[in-house]
Amino acid sequence: MAKSVLVTGGAGFIGSHVAERFLAEGWNVTILDDLSIGREENIPDAARFVRGCITSSDAATLVKEGHFDVMCHLAAQIDVRRSVNDPVFDATRNILGTLNLMEAVRTSGHATRVVFSSTGGALYGNFDPPPSTETFPKDPEAPYGIAKLSVEHYLAYYGRVHGLDTVVLRYGNVYGPRQDPHGEAGVVAIFCNRLLDGRALTVFGNGEQTRDYVYAGDVARANFLAATSELPPRGRLDARAFNIGTSIETSVNTLAETLRRIAGATVSIDYAPARAGELARSALETGKARSVLGWTPQVALDEGLAHTFHFFADRWAQFAAGGNA
Ligand SMILES: NC(=O)c1ccc[n+]([C@@H]2O[C@H](COP(=O)([O-])OP(=O)(O)OC[C@H]3O[C@@H](n4cnc5c(N)ncnc54)[C@H](O)[C@@H]3O)[C@@H](O)[C@H]2O)c1
Numbered sequence: 041m042a043k044s045v046l047v048t049g050g051a052g053f054i055g056s057h058v059a060e061r062f063l064a065e066g067w068n069v070t071i072l073d074d075l076s077i078g079r080e081e082n083i084p085d086a087a088r089f090v091r092g093c094i095t096s097s098d099a100a101t102l103v104k105e106g107h108f109d110v111m112c113h114l115a116a117q118i119d120v121r122r123s124v125n126d127p128v129f130d131a132t133r134n135i136l137g138t139l140n141l142m143e144a145v146r147t148s149g150h151a152t153r154v155v156f157s158s159t160g161g162a163l164y165g166n167f168d169p170p171p172s173t174e175t176f177p178k179d180p181e182a183p184y185g186i187a188k189l190s191v192e193h194y195l196a197y198y199g200r201v202h203g204l205d206t207v208v209l210r211y212g213n214v215y216g217p218r219q220d221p222h223g224e225a226g227v228v229a230i231f232c233n234r235l236l237d238g239r240a241l242t243v244f245g246n247g248e249q250t251r252d253y254v255y256a257g258d259v260a261r262a263n264f265l266a267a268t269s270e271l272p273p274r275g276r277l278d279a280r281a282f283n284i285g286t287s288i289e290t291s292v293n294t295l296a297e298t299l300r301r302i303a304g305a306t307v308s309i310d311y312a313p314a315r316a317g318e319l320a321r322s323a324l325e326t327g328k329a330r331s332v333l334g335w336t337p338q339v340a341l342d343e344g345l346a347h348t349f350h351f352f353a354d355r356w357a358q359f360a361a362g363g364n365a
Contacts, residue, residue: 044068045267046108046152048094048141049115050087051078053219054157054211057260058112059087065264070106072099073115082218094137103144103152110267113141114157123184134187139194146202153205155266156195158188160210160283160324161251171252171287171325174210174278181317192277199274206274207266209259212285212324216256216344217351228253228345231296232352235303241296245314250289252323255344258337259284265333272332285324286337298342302349 045062049055050071055078059069069087072094083089092099094115103111116134117123123130138156145152164172165179180186195206215228231241262284271280296309329335339347 042066042068043109044070044107045110045112046070046072046103046106047087047112047114048072049078049113049157051075051080051082051089052114053082053216054214054256054259055112055114056082056084056218057216057256058114058263060084061257061260061264062112062267063087070102070108072102077118077220095132095140099137100140100144103141104148107148107150108152110153110155111141111145112155112157112263112267113138116157118184120162120182120184123187124182127183130183131187131190134184135190135194138191142194142198142204145204146198151205153207153267154195154198155263156191156206156208157263158192158208158210158281159185160212160285161319161322163189163210164322166319170250170289170321170323171285172283172323173325174281174283174328181319192281196275196277196279199280200276203274205271206280207271208281209262209266209284210281210324211259212252212254212283212322214256214259215253216348219256219348227292227295228299228348229352231299232303232349235299235305235307235349236352236356238305238307240308240310241300242310242312243292243296244312245292245318247293247296247309247311248291249318250291250321250323252285252288253290253295253341253344254285254337255339255347257344258335258339261338262329262333262335265335269333282329282333282335283324283326284329284335285326286341287323287326288341289321289323290341295345298345299349302342302346303353 162185
């Protein structure tokens with residue numbers, strides 16, 4: 041019988057790629073999403089869709105009675121600035137919503153593996169030069185990262201105390217088709233849309249700050265491998281955590297120039313004052329994902345940016361032709 045996965049947040053950017061990946065592998069896919077950010081057109085036709093909020097009792101019932109082999113949990117409030125302005129809202133969705141689902145897994149009596157989407161970019165402290173390994177000291181700057189780290193602690197607890205099968209993926213800055221230009225790593229989507237609109241690209245600070253950009257298709261494959269691989273024993277916080285990135289630092293200047301070249305555009309790159317609290321450098325060491333999950337990124341930045349730009353360009357063309365962009 042085909043295996044089954046629940047993808048929370050599957051109408052969103054990364055979740056829709058995850059859902060597609062499992063469908064391609066022959067799994068039955070159920071998507072739970074409240075469509076607060078996600079879009080119905082992101083949901084693959086072959087997936088079953090349940091509209092609902094992860095904090096609800098209906099969501100808990102779905103998890104409890106669904107007997108899923110795997111739950112890839114991606115549904116979250118992902119806007120770092122919103123987490124700063126409204127940490128209660130952030131914690132309600134990102135901590136309590138997750139606990140609601142985890143308690144349902146715990147009491148279901150079914151061995152559901154939980155693959156949690158955490159962050160590498162907003163978790164590690166600014167102590168040592170990158171790339172960060174999984175055991176680097178954690179010191180999240182914003183409530184968004186604090187909530188992700190809290191959930192990671194809960195998942196380690198559920199593993200140790202209740203024997204639940206949990207695994208954590210800490211992503212770099214994920215980019216790719218269908219990304220909404222907000223949230224943790226929306227800069228690629230923002231730049232693509234500005235280029236298509238013929239507007240200047242705005243870079244905050246001197247543009248030499250670096251991030252680890254990883255393609256959504258590679259992240260989806262990491263979810264599949266985390267769902268199906270043999271994992272290390274459950275233990276403390278980092279035992280079953282894996283960085284998912286490229287280990288390559290790319291500056292915002294390089295990103296802007298590469299996208300401008302791909303777009304064949306001549307718009308200017310404008311500089312605005314640096315944003316407070318922004319990390320100067322970030323990249324993730326991914327040897328553990330390679331050795332345990334057999335995962336390595338396969339899409340190089342130039343190639344992934346070209347796919348992404350052309351996705352947005354097609355959407356603009358449809359919109360210009362009177363379609364729904
Ligand atoms: N984009 C990145 O670079 C990045 C980096 C690190 C971690 N992550 C994590 O990956 C996951 C997916 O992020 P994304 O970039 O695809 O964001 P996204 O906003 O596109 O996807 C999140 C989805 O969750 C849904 N959702 C939000 N709150 C919900 C709720 N209470 N109940 C049900 N559904 C809800 C939204 O409608 C959306 O479809 C998140 O957990 C995010 O924190 C993303």
